[in-house]
Amino acid sequence: MKRNVSLQEISDGRLYGENDMVRADCHGCPDCFRCCVGMGNSVVLDPFDIYRLQSGEGRTLAEFLSEGSIELNVVDGLVLPNLRMSGSGERCSFLSENGRCGIHESRPGICRLFPLGRYYENGDFRYFLQTGECSRTDRSKVKVSRWIDTPDPGRYHDFLCRWHYYLNALEERVLGVEDSEASKRLNLSMLQCFYLTPYDTARSFYEQFEERSSANRKENSFL
Numbered sequence: 322m323k324r325n326v327s328l329q330e331i332s333d334g335r336l337y338g339e340n341d342m343v344r345a346d347c348h349g350c351p352d353c354f355r356c357c358v359g360m361g362n363s364v365v366l367d368p369f370d371i372y373r374l375q376s377g378e379g380r381t382l383a384e385f386l387s388e389g390s391i392e393l394n395v396v397d398g399l400v401l402p403n404l405r406m407s408g409s410g411e412r413c414s415f416l417s418e419n420g421r422c423g424i425h426e427s428r429p430g431i432c433r434l435f436p437l438g439r440y441y442e443n444g445d446f447r448y449f450l451q452t453g454e455c456s457r458t459d460r461s462k463v464k465v466s467r468w469i470d471t472p473d474p475g476r477y478h479d480f481l482c483r484w485h486y487y488l489n490a491l492e493e494r495v496l497g498v499e500d501s502e503a504s505k506r507l508n509l510s511m512l513q514c515f516y517l518t519p520y521d522t523a524r525s526f527y528e529q530f531e532e533r534s535s536a537n538r539k540e541n542s543f544l
């Protein structure tokens with residue numbers, strides 16, 4: 322989800338790469354689950370999140386949708402999946418009674434990042450530290466790649482860039498077509514190709530992303 326705010330207002334004013342040290346480590350968040358509640362539909366999932374959830378939890382997106390822990394919403398004209406917050410406390414569906422993440426190993430990229438965010442510019446991105454989001458004041462410094470805790474950080478970075486700029490292009494196209502049926506078709510094609518068709522978890526995600534990108538390019542003549 323894009324935010325139109327100045328980086329100076331919400332960060333420490335620095336941008337970080339995967340090899341930089343950043344004061345983000347909140348030591349396992351003891352007694353705190355503030356960023357697992359009240360997040361609305363902002364914890365949007367990317368195709369790697371779906372692959373990671375399918376590998377770790379053994380369920381496809383269709384199954385998560387049918388159990389109600391993930392939902393679909395329109396974000397900037399695109400239909401994308403996000404973690405569902407529920408109940409009067411607006412709790413993430415994966416948050417346990419005692420305030421712990423029930424899918425810690427497979428949690429999505431946005432959860433792994435927090436309190437970092439991604440700042441995209443010039444076809445690439447870097448990380449920034451959100452200063453008003455995490456309530457812990459005694460955070461330690463940690464290497465960004467260690468904090469994100471995702472194998473093969475270079476490939477993951479490349480994928481995130483590709484995905485972000487693909488969604489930007491798709492958004493422009495969807496918002497630019499006057500025929501609502503055409504925009505629905507573009508959304509459905511993206512959802513089916515990158516999210517709803519189950520992944521082969523015995524194979525690399527990145528190979529499958531390449532194959533799916535190529536199929537989507539043929540079908541919709543772009544990416």
Ligand code: SF4
Binds near residue numbers: 415421
């Ligand atoms: S998936 Fe886990 S870490 Fe992410 S919001 Fe839900 S409970 Fe919190």
Ligand code: SF4
Binds near residue numbers: 347351355357435
């Ligand atoms: S607000 Fe900070 S300490 Fe609390 S759960 Fe989120 S990251 Fe952890």
